[in-house]
Amino acid sequence: MEEQGTTEQGTTAAEKPRRSDRTKSAILTAARERFAGQGYERTTIRAVAADAGIDPSMVMRYFGSKERLFEAALTIDLRLPDLTAVPPADLPRALVRHFLDRWEGNPTDDALLVLLRSAVTNDQAAARMRDTFARQVAPALAPALVPAGPDAPRRAGLVSAQLLGLALARYLLRLPAVTALTPEEIETSYAPAIAAVLNPR
Amino acid sequence: MEEQGTTEQGTTAAEKPRRSDRTKSAILTAARERFAGQGYERTTIRAVAADAGIDPSMVMRYFGSKERLFEAALTIDLRLPDLTAVPPADLPRALVRHFLDRWEGNPTDDALLVLLRSAVTNDQAAARMRDTFARQVAPALAPALVPAGPDAPRRAGLVSAQLLGLALARYLLRLPAVTALTPEEIETSYAPAIAAVLNPR
Numbered sequence: 001m002e003e004q005g006t007t008e009q010g011t012t013a014a015e016k017p018r019r020s021d022r023t024k025s026a027i028l029t030a031a032r033e034r035f036a037g038q039g040y041e042r043t044t045i046r047a048v049a050a051d052a053g054i055d056p057s058m059v060m061r062y063f064g065s066k067e068r069l070f071e072a073a074l075t076i077d078l079r080l081p082d083l084t085a086v087p088p089a090d091l092p093r094a095l096v097r098h099f100l101d102r103w104e105g106n107p108t109d110d111a112l113l114v115l116l117r118s119a120v121t122n123d124q125a126a127a128r129m130r131d132t133f134a135r136q137v138a139p140a141l142a143p144a145l146v147p148a149g150p151d152a153p154r155r156a157g158l159v160s161a162q163l164l165g166l167a168l169a170r171y172l173l174r175l176p177a178v179t180a181l182t183p184e185e186i187e188t189s190y191a192p193a194i195a196a197v198l199n200p201r
Numbered sequence: 202m203e204e205q206g207t208t209e210q211g212t213t214a215a216e217k218p219r220r221s222d223r224t225k226s227a228i229l230t231a232a233r234e235r236f237a238g239q240g241y242e243r244t245t246i247r248a249v250a251a252d253a254g255i256d257p258s259m260v261m262r263y264f265g266s267k268e269r270l271f272e273a274a275l276t277i278d279l280r281l282p283d284l285t286a287v288p289p290a291d292l293p294r295a296l297v298r299h300f301l302d303r304w305e306g307n308p309t310d311d312a313l314l315v316l317l318r319s320a321v322t323n324d325q326a327a328a329r330m331r332d333t334f335a336r337q338v339a340p341a342l343a344p345a346l347v348p349a350g351p352d353a354p355r356r357a358g359l360v361s362a363q364l365l366g367l368a369l370a371r372y373l374l375r376l377p378a379v380t381a382l383t384p385e386e387i388e389t390s391y392a393p394a395i396a397a398v399l400n401p402r
Contacts, residue, residue, distance in 0.1 A: 165366015
């Protein structure tokens with residue numbers, strides 16, 4: 001996803017953009033950890049810069065303000081697959097598998113956890129979550145909602161509720177009954193529930 | 202539910218226990234609002250007492266410490282019905298209906314919202330949520346898990362995940378696709394998904 005059109009002033013050599021990408025990435029990782037652990041109010045540009053091992057002026061150069069840094073930290077690409085390529089009968093399981101891959105595939109990418117945790121307590125993050133649903137989840141799910149119809153968006157909403165609930169129970173609340181399950185067990189048990197909402201009756 | 206065995210010292214007249222119940226209830230309501238809005242760290246006994254219109258010493262008398270006040274504020278009775286009395290075919294819908302009644306029936310009781318919001322960011326609250334699941338949800342769901350079997354607790358966990366996700370999407374994140382639904386529409390759409398996990402195959 002585009003990161004708010006930050007200008008790359010002073011880029012002269014071919015190597016520069018890659019180094020600035022690494023710097024931005026390090027800032028975003030540090031920011032996500034701070035925002036997740038301390039919340040928006042108590043997080044400072046100075047602390048984020050220290051965590052990323054750079055000068056606070058660099059954070060300001062790349063992101064402009066704490067608010068814009070927060071906005072960038074909340075920008076998530078769910079990387080939803082093209083569901084039109086998946087046979088309808090396999091769709092519910094494919095969705096659950098993608099969800100688990102996205103949450104568990106890369107342990108150092110805690111951006112999803114940060115977004116969800118922030119969204120529960122911060123209005124700006126909740127708005128970003130609604131935006132992520134509208135721009136990424138709803139369009140990706142549209143072809144899977146069979147039969148289509150006027151209630152398709154609402155069914156997409158309830159499928160999202162099911163997957164968000166799985167994230168909440170497994171990664172945030174850590175209910176033992178849910179953390180005890182292997183990804184395969186979750187796929188097997190949860191896919192029929194997703195199917196019941198995607199394809200009613 | 203019992204509130205940590207607070208002693209009612211100085212109770213002499215028959216009216217006293219009821220007045221002290223009202224005072225404790227006012228303190229808990231104020232505490233839940235403060236903890237939900239500001240988090241544990243920034244909430245003070247002084248502020249809670251001011252909100253409840255009483256002296257801070259009364260909060261200390263009833264609850265002893267901020268930590269114990271937080272603990273009491275997180276103590277939730279889900280009031281789950283006796284599911285053994287419900288015909289098996291009606292169980293999934295009855296569960297969804299009870300869930301919606303509990304969340305939407307009494308707008309001034311925001312204890313559930315406080316617990317969920319706190320549990321996402323505070324370890325003590327998350328532990329209380331796990332405890333609530335183990336003591337209230339899992340036993341209540343046990344008779345509804347047909348066929349029973351070694352995976353029954355895990356199915357109870359996945360039913361909880363779905364209901365928690367509904368709470369997250371509808372009351373905390375306020376996804377428009379989910380807030381647009383009437384309780385009856387949610388019952389109709391979500392009950393088959395709950396059934397798919399309660400009674401697999």
